[in-house]
Amino acid sequence: MRSLLAFAWLNVQLAWRNLWRNYRRTLIMLAAIVLGAWSMIFMASLARGMVTQMVRDGLRALPGHVQIHHPEYREDPTVVNSMPPLSSELRSSLESESVVAWTSRVRVPAVITSERDTRGVTLVGIDPERERLLSFVADDLAEGRFLEGSDDKGLIVGRKLLERLETDLGKRVVVMSQDPENDVAERGFRIVGVFDSDLAVFEEGFVFAGEAIVQQMLRIGEQASEIAIIGDDYRDAERLAADVAVAAGGELQVEPWMELDPMLQTMMGLLDAFILVFVVIIFMALSFGLVNTLVMAVFERTREIGLMLALGVAPRSIVAQVIVECVLLLLVGLAVGNLLAWLTVSALSDGIDISMVAEGMADYGVGSVITPRLGLRDLAIANLTVLILGFLASLSPALRASRLEPVKALSES
Amino acid sequence: MASVSAAESTPVVGSPEVTVECVDVCKTYRQGDLEVVGLDHVSLTIEKGEFVSLSAPSGGGKTTLLNTIGGLDPPDSGRITVAGTRVDGLGKAERARLRLEKIGFVFQAYNLIPVLTARENVEFVMQVQGVATATRRDRASAVLAQVGLDGLGDRRPTQMSGGQQQRVAVARAIASEPAIVLADEPTANLDSSSSQQLMELFVELNESLGSTFVIATHDLQVMGYTRRQVRLLDGRIVGDGPPETASHS
Numbered sequence: 286m287r288s289l290l291a292f293a294w295l296n297v298q299l300a301w302r303n304l305w306r307n308y309r310r311t312l313i314m315l316a317a318i319v320l321g322a323w324s325m326i327f328m329a330s331l332a333r334g335m336v337t338q339m340v341r342d343g344l345r346a347l348p349g350h351v352q353i354h355h356p357e358y359r360e361d362p363t364v365v366n367s368m369p370p371l372s373s374e375l376r377s378s379l380e381s382e383s384v385v386a387w388t389s390r391v392r393v394p395a396v397i398t399s400e401r402d403t404r405g406v407t408l409v410g411i412d413p414e415r416e417r418l419l420s421f422v423a424d425d426l427a428e429g430r431f432l433e434g435s436d437d438k439g440l441i442v443g444r445k446l447l448e449r450l451e452t453d454l455g456k457r458v459v460v461m462s463q464d465p466e467n468d469v470a471e472r473g474f475r476i477v478g479v480f481d482s483d484l485a486v487f488e489e490g491f492v493f494a495g496e497a498i499v500q501q502m503l504r505i506g507e508q509a510s511e512i513a514i515i516g517d518d519y520r521d522a523e524r525l526a527a528d529v530a531v532a533a534g535g536e537l538q539v540e541p542w543m544e545l546d547p548m549l550q551t552m553m554g555l556l557d558a559f560i561l562v563f564v565v566i567i568f569m570a571l572s573f574g575l576v577n578t579l580v581m582a583v584f585e586r587t588r589e590i591g592l593m594l595a596l597g598v599a600p601r602s603i604v605a606q607v608i609v610e611c612v613l614l615l616l617v618g619l620a621v622g623n624l625l626a627w628l629t630v631s632a633l634s635d636g637i638d639i640s641m642v643a644e645g646m647a648d649y650g651v652g653s654v655i656t657p658r659l660g661l662r663d664l665a666i667a668n669l670t671v672l673i674l675g676f677l678a679s680l681s682p683a684l685r686a687s688r689l690e691p692v693k694a695l696s697e698s
Numbered sequence: 699m700a701s702v703s704a705a706e707s708t709p710v711v712g713s714p715e716v717t718v719e720c721v722d723v724c725k726t727y728r729q730g731d732l733e734v735v736g737l738d739h740v741s742l743t744i745e746k747g748e749f750v751s752l753s754a755p756s757g758g759g760k761t762t763l764l765n766t767i768g769g770l771d772p773p774d775s776g777r778i779t780v781a782g783t784r785v786d787g788l789g790k791a792e793r794a795r796l797r798l799e800k801i802g803f804v805f806q807a808y809n810l811i812p813v814l815t816a817r818e819n820v821e822f823v824m825q826v827q828g829v830a831t832a833t834r835r836d837r838a839s840a841v842l843a844q845v846g847l848d849g850l851g852d853r854r855p856t857q858m859s860g861g862q863q864q865r866v867a868v869a870r871a872i873a874s875e876p877a878i879v880l881a882d883e884p885t886a887n888l889d890s891s892s893s894q895q896l897m898e899l900f901v902e903l904n905e906s907l908g909s910t911f912v913i914a915t916h917d918l919q920v921m922g923y924t925r926r927q928v929r930l931l932d933g934r935i936v937g938d939g940p941p942e943t944a945s946h947s
Contacts, residue, residue, distance in 0.1 A: 295825050302813035592809045595770055596870075597798025598826055599791055692770050695805065 292602065300610035303582065314578045315618050318671075321571045322622020323629070325667040329560045330630050330657035331637075336556045337658050340519060340549050342421070348545045349387075349419050349513035350522040351529055356538045358510060364393050364465055367508035368537060378532030383516055383525055388415035389509040391499045395462040397442075397492060399450035406446065406492050408460055410499025413437065419515055422480055422493055429454045429478035435497040439477030443488030447479055454479055460492065464504045472502040560663055564670045571671075572678045579611055579682040590686050591694020600687035607686050611679035612672065619668050630657045716779070717878050717910040718744040718767055723776030723786075725762055725933075736762035737773070738933035744912060746877075749904045751921045751941070752914045754930035760914040761882055763930065767912065768801050768880045769793035781877035798827060802871030802909075804881035808863040810855040816866045817842065817851035823874045841869040845899055861892030865899065872903060878910040885920055897923040 304311050344350060353375075358366040371379070371389070379387045391410035396403055413432040417423040422441060423431045432439055440458065442450075452458060454476055461471040474494060482488045500507065516525040522541035530539040543550040583590065590603055636654035725737040737759050744750055752760040765771040767778060769785050772793070778785040781800045788796065797803070802823075810819045820838040829837070842851050845865040855863050864884060871879050881900070885893035901923055904911050913924060921927050921941050929937035 289828075291825055291828060291831065295822075299811070299813060306813060588809065589811055592805075592811070594794065595768075595797065595803055595805075596823055596826070597794050597796075597801075599794050601791075602826070692765055695809065 293605075296602070296606050296609045297613070299606060300613050303586070303610055304614060307582075307585070310578060310581070311614065314574055314614060315621070317571055317574050318615060318618025319622045319625065321567045322619050322667065322671065323625045325564045325567050325671075326623060326626035326659070326664060327629055327657065328563055329663040329667060330626070330659045331655060332556055332559060333660050333663055334636075334656045334658040336552055338655065339552065343546060343549045344515075344519055344542055348542050350516045350519050351514040351526045351539060351541050352545055353512040353514075353529065353533055354510070354538045354540075356536070359538065359540075362392065362394065362510070364391075364463060364503050364505060364510075367391070367465075367505055367510055368512070370507040370509075371512070372534075374534075375529075375532045375537075378529055379512070379514065381528075383528060385515045385517060386415065386418035387512060387514040388412050388419050389496065389512050390416075391496055391503065391505070391508075392510040393462050393499075393503065395460050395492075397446070397450065398459045398461070399452040399456070401451040402449060404446065404449055404489075406460075406490055408462060408499060409491060409493050410496035411435075411493055412496050416493075419513055421482065425480045425482055426478050427481045429476070431478055432493065432495055435495045437477075437495040438474065438498055439494070440474035441478040441480060441493040442476055443491060444479050444481055445485060445488035446490070446492070447476070449489065452476065460494070460502075462503060466504075470503050472498070557662075557666070560666055561670065564667050565674070568671055568674045572674065575611065575614070575675060576678050576682065578614070579607060579679055580685075582610065583607060583682045583686045587689065587694045587697045590689055591691045591697070594689060595691040595695060603687040603689075604680075604683040607683035608676060608679045611675055611683075615672055615675040619671060623664065623668070627659060630659045633657050715745050716743060717746045717748070717781055718742065718912070719777075719779040720763075720767065721777040723763075723766060723773045723778060725766055725771065725773050727762075735933045737766060737776075740776070740930075740933070740935055742928065742935060742938075744878075744910060746910055747904070747908045748910050748912075748926055749901070749924045750910075750912045750926045750928060751924040752912060752928050752930060753916055753921055755916065759930045759933040760916075762933070764880050764882050764912065764914045767878075768803065769796050798823065799874075800877045802874065802876040802879040804864070804867050804871050804879065804884045806883040806886045808855070808860070808867050808887070810863055810866055810870075812855050815852050815854055816847060816858065816862075816869075819855070819866055820851075820869045820873050823870060827874060829874075837873055838869075841873045842866075844872075844903070845869045846895075859892075861888055861895065864888060864892070864896055868896070868899060868903070872907065872909065875907070876909065878912060881911065881913045883915055883917075884913060885915070885917060890919075893917070893919065 353368070355366040355368045389412065393408055395406055395408035397406050411422070411432065412435050413423070426441070427444060432441065440460070447453065450458065457473050457475050459471055459473050461469060464470040514525065514529065516522060519542065522543065526539050526541040533539050593603065594600065634656065636656040638654050720740055720742040723737050723740045726733050726735050728734070740763060752763055754760040762771065766773050767780060769780070769788065773786050776786065780796065783796055783800065785793065785796065811822065814822065817838050820841055821834045824834045824837060839851070842848060845868055847862060847865055847869065850858065850862065855866070858866070885896055888896060897920055900911055900913070903909065913920065915921060924941060927937070927939065927941045928935060
């Protein structure tokens with residue numbers, strides 16, 4: 286073991302000194318690796334920042350991290366599939382430390398009518414104080430006021446819906462839905478607030494009223510359609526859902542956001558694939574230079590390699606020497622590239638304003654400011670991919686070096 | 699070609715007294731479209747502690763014989779035993795192991811590793827062998843002093859003269875105390891004064907260490923230092939004996 290370590294150390298020493306024999310070539314190759322590593326990591330952090338923002342915005346757009354429903358509600362989101370008032374066990378689970386905030390909502394399909402037009406919408410009855418902690422509605426209020434309590438008789442609508450209905454802040458509208466007996470339940474509301482949203486579907490399709498008022502209108506007592514919960518970290522939603530499900534018993538359906546919005550989850554998976562593909566493409570460009578550097582290094586040292594073989598160094602040790610040289614080059618390049626990427630991301634911690642080009646992106650839930658996010662996972666993907674592919678790229682020149690015939694190699698001029 | 703030994707009594711094959719035994723060794727190699735005979739049924743026995751020169755005109759087979767004995771080039775046929783190990787038939791890795799453990803090499807062109815210092819070059823073979831650091835360091839210092847390079851251990855090859863570099867190569871060859879040292883034209887790149895000093899060093903090491911030295915050369919002055927001269931011509935042994943008599947054998 287000691288002799289193995291001594292020989293490994295000898296290989297590292299030889300590789301390091303050999304790297305600097307032709308320092309110009311090494312510096313050029315290092316510059317390429319640094320640039321490659323920087324661009325891989327910076328682009329990955331930009332993409333990660335964009336998707337993280339999309340996920341956060343997506344979760345703020347009502348789902349929260351975890352939701353509880355009546356088992357039939359997701360198939361048929363009507364008032365018939367409302368949940369009974371919270372059990373004491375579930376309520377104490379929602380007050381636990383792992384839950385940052387929660388709220389209950391009544392959420393039913395409805396029709397809204399102004400004096401000029403009628404549109405289909407989703408009527409959401411909210412508890413304004415609790416809702417403020419979970420969703421975008423209060424933050425994105427552009428005009429008027431937010432609801433002041435569960436029994437507030439006002440209505441909040443999106444700007445686009447306001448335009449479609451050809452009505453205005455302060456005017457009255459009528460909202461109609463069905464009660465559990467399939468009778469028409471309707472009520473007049475005064476529009477007290479208008480919200481903007483990055484997603485057009487929200488601005489056109491959702492209206493918000495006090496939860497108690499909606500429960501009264503639908504004649505459902507204290508029943509609700511859903512409980513939305515926010516935990517410490519959206520990535521831990523599955524664990525949170527499992528904890529809450531225990532308290533909820535088997536009668537309610539508890540789902541993390543990944544199940545509620547599979548598209549967001551898919552996008553996160555796609556991002557990992559995108560980052561890997563990006564890293565591999567950049568590395569492929571790098572690998573030509575890397576292989577060329579190693580082939581030249583082996584070619585220039587043919588005599589020396591022949592000498593080592595003649596002195597009794599095993600061919601596999603020659604393979605190790607060339608690979609160590611390549612890995613050292615990559616490690617130095619990656620270290621500098623990582624540092625530069627970290628500095629760049631730190632310098633851009635306030636975000637990059639892409640409003641010039643982001644107008645159309647809003648429809649996909651992308652905001653006008655992207656904040657790059659340096660994730661350990663992305664760092665690991667970029668660095669490990671480069672190291673593994675670099676190792677593979679070095680195999681060919683390494684094997685070529687190990688197959689040299691000592692006598693022929695020693696006679697090379 | 700019959701086996702010829704300088705010793706009066708024929709040593710027993712495989713005995714500790716025999717360092718090299720070649721029996722009916724043949725080797726041909728290609729030079730372009732031509733097939734060149736390198737060794738033609740060569741048989742030779744070299745005993746432990748002998749100081750032998752292999753001499754031949756250019757292309758006569760001395761380097762081929764040296765390389766074949768050293769396991770650098772496998773023979774086409776015949777049997778070679780070095781320090782009790784059959785060389786013919788060994789695989790590449792096994793021959794590398796044999797060279798590492800039993801043979802020291804000195805080449806015409808010094809062949810030091812340029813990125814290592816003189817001391818590191820001397821330590822190199824021992825390091826590959828897995829010798830402990832302290833032992834290796836002590837041994838390298840002792841050997842460098844023995845070849846007259848005390849105090850020059852931290853110099854890189856480019857900071858040394860040809861004679862000094864060749865001394866480092868000799869130090870590297872003897873540092874691991876091999877059973878045999880094979881030197882291929884070790885003085886060819888040296889001036890006459892350095893050549894003389896190097897040969898005196900070989901004689902001294904041969905006497906003090908008791909190691910077997912085989913030197914391929916066509917330099918009469920070098921042959922004069924050895925105690926046995928094996929002459930080759932066209933891949934055949936044509937003379938074997940003390941330098942003054944070998945040409946008449």
